[in-house]
Amino acid sequence: MEKFVTHTGIAVPLRRSNVDTDQIVPAEYLKRVSRSGFGDGCFAAWRKDPDFVLNNDAYAGSSVLIAGPDFGTGSSREHAVWALQDYGFKAVISSRFADIFRGNSGKGGLVTGQVEQDVIEKIWEKIEAAPGTTVTVNLEERTITCDDIVAEFVIDDYVRWRLMEGLDDIGLTLKHVDSIGEFETTRPAFKPTVA
Amino acid sequence: MGKTLAEKVWDAHVVRRAEGEPDLLYIDLHLVHEVTSPQAFDGLRNSGRTVRRPDLTLLTEDHNVPTLNIDKPIADPVSAEQIRVLRANAEEFGLKIFSLGNVEQGIVHVVGPQLGLTQPGMTVVCGDSHTSTHGAFGALAFGIGTSEVEHVLATQTLPLKPFKTMAITVNGKLPEGVTAKDLILAIIAKIGTGGGQGYVLEYRGEAIRNLSMEARMTICNMSIEGGARAGMIAPDDVTFEYLKGRDRAPQGADWDAAVEYWKTLVTDDDATFDAEVIIEASELAPFVTWGTNPGQGLPLSASVPSPADAHDEVEKVAIERALEYMGLEAGTPLKNIAVDTVFVGSCTNGRIEDLRVVADILKGRKVSESVDMIIVPGSGRVRIQAELEGLDKVFVEAGAEWRQAGCSMCLAMNPDKVAPGERAASTSNRNFEGRQGPGSRTHLVSPQVAAATAVRGTLSSPADLTPVA
Numbered sequence: 001m002e003k004f005v006t007h008t009g010i011a012v013p014l015r016r017s018n019v020d021t022d023q024i025v026p027a028e029y030l031k032r033v034s035r036s037g038f039g040d041g042c043f044a045a046w047r048k049d050p051d052f053v054l055n056n057d058a059y060a061g062s063s064v065l066i067a068g069p070d071f072g073t074g075s076s077r078e079h080a081v082w083a084l085q086d087y088g089f090k091a092v093i094s095s096r097f098a099d100i101f102r103g104n105s106g107k108g109g110l111v112t113g114q115v116e117q118d119v120i121e122k123i124w125e126k127i128e129a130a131p132g133t134t135v136t137v138n139l140e141e142r143t144i145t146c147d148d149i150v151a152e153f154v155i156d157d158y159v160r161w162r163l164m165e166g167l168d169d170i171g172l173t174l175k176h177v178d179s180i181g182e183f184e185t186t187r188p189a190f191k192p193t194v195a
Numbered sequence: 196m197g198k199t200l201a202e203k204v205w206d207a208h209v210v211r212r213a214e215g216e217p218d219l220l221y222i223d224l225h226l227v228h229e230v231t232s233p234q235a236f237d238g239l240r241n242s243g244r245t246v247r248r249p250d251l252t253l254l255t256e257d258h259n260v261p262t263l264n265i266d267k268p269i270a271d272p273v274s275a276e277q278i279r280v281l282r283a284n285a286e287e288f289g290l291k292i293f294s295l296g297n298v299e300q301g302i303v304h305v306v307g308p309q310l311g312l313t314q315p316g317m318t319v320v321c322g323d324s325h326t327s328t329h330g331a332f333g334a335l336a337f338g339i340g341t342s343e344v345e346h347v348l349a350t351q352t353l354p355l356k357p358f359k360t361m362a363i364t365v366n367g368k369l370p371e372g373v374t375a376k377d378l379i380l381a382i383i384a385k386i387g388t389g390g391g392q393g394y395v396l397e398y399r400g401e402a403i404r405n406l407s408m409e410a411r412m413t414i415c416n417m418s419i420e421g422g423a424r425a426g427m428i429a430p431d432d433v434t435f436e437y438l439k440g441r442d443r444a445p446q447g448a449d450w451d452a453a454v455e456y457w458k459t460l461v462t463d464d465d466a467t468f469d470a471e472v473i474i475e476a477s478e479l480a481p482f483v484t485w486g487t488n489p490g491q492g493l494p495l496s497a498s499v500p501s502p503a504d505a506h507d508e509v510e511k512v513a514i515e516r517a518l519e520y521m522g523l524e525a526g527t528p529l530k531n532i533a534v535d536t537v538f539v540g541s542c543t544n545g546r547i548e549d550l551r552v553v554a555d556i557l558k559g560r561k562v563s564e565s566v567d568m569i570i571v572p573g574s575g576r577v578r579i580q581a582e583l584e585g586l587d588k589v590f591v592e593a594g595a596e597w598r599q600a601g602c603s604m605c606l607a608m609n610p611d612k613v614a615p616g617e618r619a620a621s622t623s624n625r626n627f628e629g630r631q632g633p634g635s636r637t638h639l640v641s642p643q644v645a646a647a648t649a650v651r652g653t654l655s656s657p658a659d660l661t662p663v664a
């Protein structure tokens with residue numbers, strides 16, 4: 001996994017609440033069996049609308065999504081994270097994230113920063129007034145900077161550390177494989193198996 | 196201080212706890228389906244890892260499978276590919292799989308409970324958000340993403356931060372004709388689609404205790420639609436009765452030991468929840484959704500809301516957008532809304548009990564000419580049971596279609612889709628834009644409302660039907 005310390009890129013406003021994972025990547029894209037190439041499915045239904053913000057050339061190459069509250073609700077599909085990343089997003093900023101989506105993001109290396117809704121509104125105004133404006137997401141400092149707006153965002157400490165170190169979760173757990181083996185010897189005999 | 200049910204189950208599974216790190220939690224049962232697993236198996240292969248506990252891992256085909264002509268090759272090449280890859284992974288990693296044609300095949304959340312694999316006090320995960328269903332047994336069960344699937348395959352554990360706990364107490368008795376589905380839709384409308392975020396919900400109170408296991412599964416299933424990670428109901432005699440004698444339930448001395456342990460799985464009197472919600476069952480009525488998220492629901496007797504009713508700007512925009520997508524006018528009585536399709540099935544309401552109530556209502560009646568009704572059992576076993584009871588005949592006589600098991604029209608990854616712009620009454624759990632096919636419009640309903648709606652052609656409850664002569 002790539003390390004993430006700080007990132008500067010064009011921010012795009014997504015003025016919608018309750019953006020569920022079906023919108024981030026529609027179910028038809030879930031049929032693939034590989035991990036890459038999901039960018040074309042990113043907001044696929046909405047991108048058919050020429051007025052949709054991602055179709056506005058002024059935001060071309062954007063890498064930070066500024067979204068309304070309750071981003072990533074619905075299905076647990078991690079493809080949503082892969083789609084956002086493959087499209088080019090490095091970070092999503094919202095006033096509230098769905099838990100599973102936030103968890104998946106941390107594992108996949110996509111930063112999710114939570115700020116108050118009024119910060120979102122201010123950034124929206126700014127980047128809509130001057131499309132193409134860049135923001136800086138600083139994971140070390142936990143700040144998002146957009147021109148004169150500097151706001152702290154909330155992200156889990158442990159996730160932040162892992163993202164900054166670029167560490168793979170499974171490798172970390174397998175350091176404790178002995179504890180897992182020990183735990184297994186204590187499981188009650190009545191627990192079922194599928195065998 | 197005492198512990199809540201969720202805390203008890205959590206604490207019993209902690210493999211490792213260290214300051215500043217998530218707990219490493221042991222997973223008792225890992226369910227796997229074809230959609231969220233291929234990349235996880237890919238990851239294992241790439242890193243040369245194996246599956247730690249094949250005996251605690253179960254694969255089933257559900258999301259993509261056709262519900263017609265299951266003996267023929269799957270027509271959609273991508274669906275066929277996902278199924279092929281799941282089977283190949285089962286073979287390569289030595290895992291148990293229930294494939295199309297096997298009587299145990301079916302929706303992952305129907306299969307686990309009906310085999311008796313889901314038991315109180317277990318940790319159950321699956322790369323699927325409706326894993327919360329299994330919490331009906333007093334298990335801590337939650338959906339995970341594909342990297343977590345890979346993590347569990349490789350280690351049988353997950354690093355996790357404890358969830359917060361929320362008690363949802365439903366006092367009193369549900370009025371006649373009000374079902375578990377109505378109750379959970381009303382709960383979600385009350386707490387909102389984000390209201391449960393970060394929480395494990397524990398459903399408690401008289402109305403919950405009076406529910407069957409199937410109904411409890413319907414409730415826990417939709418916890419995720421309220422934003423929660425999981426939903427739980429403390430096990431009791433209803434739970435034990437359901438499990439006893441099932442294929443994977445403990446036997447003999449093991450059964451006694453298990454029940455003794457299971458009885459300890461209740462929230463202690465002096466335990467505290469991080470949040471509490473109280474619902475009076477007697478105030479509830481049949482409930483349907485009118486919008487594009489499961490929180491946008493109202494009693495069936497109400498009318499389509501207006502953006503002017505919104506509490507804030509965000510909600511106003513959400514209502515406007517939902518009405519536009521759904522093709523609805525504010526102020527229209529919900530009962531005047533005509534549907535094109537009725538779908539009975541899914542992990543929310545595709546169990547035998549659901550099919551029985553639908554058959555009860557359809558018996559001696561006809562599905563309206565203007566409606567296509569499809570009925571899809573949650574698993575091969577549910578299908579066989581329904582046929583043993585003759586329910587299939589009732590369905591077909593009424594003019595409904597009786598299909599093979601799978602997720603089907605719940606998410607329309609297989610050929611079962613609601614046509615663009617058409618409207619469905621569906622017993623599933625999600626009414627998102629395009630969920631049942633591109634451009635589809637979904638009203639979430641109980642099996643009772645689904646059946647009555649099929650007969651009348653407009654959203655209806657059984658009370659609206661003329662008695663069968």
Ligand code: SF4
Nearest residue numbers: 325541542602605606
């Ligand atoms: S029935 Fe629907 S909600 Fe349930 S597992 Fe299948 S697709 Fe998911």
